[in-house]
Amino acid sequence: MFHSHSELQTETWAKTLARSLKPGDVVALEGGLGAGKTAICKAICKELGFEGTVNSPSYAIVHEYPHNPPIYHLDLYRLKTPSDLCDIGIELYTFSNGITLIEWPQMAGDFPLNITYNVKIEIISENEREISWFSSH
DSSP: OOEEESSSHHHHHHHHHHHOOTTTTTEEEEEEEEEHHHHHHHHHHHTOOOOOOOOOOOTSSSSEESSSOEEEEOOOTTTTTHHHHHTTHHHHTTTTSEEEEEEEEEGTTTTTOOOOOEEEEEEEESOOOOEEEEEEE
């Protein structure tokens, strides 16, 4: 568990996680609104060398960032049912040779997402977060 006292500390932690990622990894990020899921995704993409803009894909559901390996950033918050995952071709992302970052993975229900890292962010206060994670490696 990591206790962050600032967005900068959270970003530093995320960059450390990014250095352990390899093609095919799927990172699931759980936490309430404003917990820092997108900030972690931004830091991971930056550490991996992606220089473009990283925004939450809330309305598009999926953003694909051209990189080697490709980075896929999904936000499942707006899904109405887990069966909607088939409509977006979820397996193209979670069983790929890219690195997939999934915000709100709990919206997938029991659908298999091939998750390799689970990250849970708990809001303690405006600037504090407790981040826990585990790997299925």
